[in-house]
Amino acid sequence: MHDTSTLQQALAQNLFDAPPESAKALIETLGAIAQACAHISDIAAQGVLVGAHGLAESANSQGEDQKKLDVLSDELMSRHLGACPHVAGWASEEHERQQQSWDHEKQGRYLVVYDPLDGSSNIEANISVGTIFSVLPHTYRGAPPSDSSYMQPGHAQLAAGYVLYGPATIMVLTCRRGVLVFTLDRNSTRGGAPAVWVLTQDQVSIPVQTREFAINMSNQRFWEKPVQRYVAECVAGEGGPRMKDFNMRWVASMVAEVHRIMTRGGVFMYPRDTRTPLKPGRLRLMYEAAPMALLIEQAGGRAVTGTSELLDLVPDTLHQRVPVILGSHEEVSRIVGYHADPHENVSWQLFKTRSLFVQPQA
DSSP states (O other): OOOOOBHHHHHHHHTTTSOHHHHHHHHHHHHHHHHHHHHHHHHHHHGGGGTOOSEEEEEOTTSOEEEHHHHHHHHHHHHHHHTOTTEEEEEETTOSSOEEOTTTTTTOOEEEEEEEEETGGGTTTTOOEEEEEEEEEOTTTTSOOOGGGGOOOGGGOSEEEEEEESSSEEEEEESSSOEEEEEEEGGGGGGGOOOEEEEEEOSOOOOSSOSEEEOOGGGGGGBOHHHHHHHHHHHHGGGSTTOSOOEEEOOSOHHHHHHHHHHHOOEEEEOOBSSSTTOOOSEEIIIIIHHHHHHHHHTTOEEESSSSBGGGOOOSSTTOEEOEEEESHHHHHHHHHHHHOGGGSOOGGGGSSSOTTOOOOO
16 A cells, blocks of 8 residues: 655655754755656657657757757746745756856755756657756855856765656655655646645665666677676676576666666666767766766665766766766676776677677688
8 A cells, every 4th residue: 555645745754854944945846846847747748749749949058959848848847946945046958057046046055957858869759758856955055056056976965856757757756865756646737736746655675686787789899898798797698607697678768777777676887988088978977877876875776987986976067977887786886896807807809899699600
């Protein structure tokens, strides 16, 4: 039997030992984010019927083409955060610079960072997409936030979460006291009423071991040796050194990949590769990696770059990118061990001329 607590009720219980004023402010901030995500869910569900499909006539801060739903989602998040008295400013994957609240830039307690629509390349295929967000303290309260205000390690996050827009709309959230799961009651929004999010799972725990990994195999030839070794051993299955069979998954939506790990364990990898040597990784530290790392670790998993803990990293810029390996603790620790001991990697000959899945010609 599921708890029937609403988002506000569950958070009040979760933050019972925090100072009342701080707890109230954080609950209201997360409530504003939840309302924005409920609106995004409604638009995503209607898709082409409300003109939300296709490319927008614009690009984001990194020069990437934007989808119409990217833009709409960003506008909704910005509108709700701007109306929240506790938010001094926010930064979005879609904008080069951070944005300030004209009304609350000095007295607001928090800064919010977000990816308004993760996995947007999947929109037309009707595959799950999502929103990722994080709440940081406004450490220079009394002054308007600047870009440097956001340069905080992942450990400084007060809350983090994601919303998955799938058959059900689900919010997975942590306030550093474990991981809670809420489901949007779609009936609650009829007639323009505020959305109701119902607690449907308490204290998520990721299995320590797994037989499942997620990685984009098309990039296999660019991976570093530790990742090559790990995937080769998984693919070798029961007859290989791991002595068990693994399944491989890849959705190309980080929210969907992480949610699968939250429900049944696994490892998600978007590792460093050699395609662009000057780029250390592909995923954004502030908008994707750090929020997901906090969630994963609060659920008992581990999140690393391969050589460093993700939550230890301090961003240099708003759009810094990093390698990401996260999921079940035992498997991630194994991959870290392979990075720390490169002499134990499989022979480079294995990957010289063929894919992991192609047998040599007789």
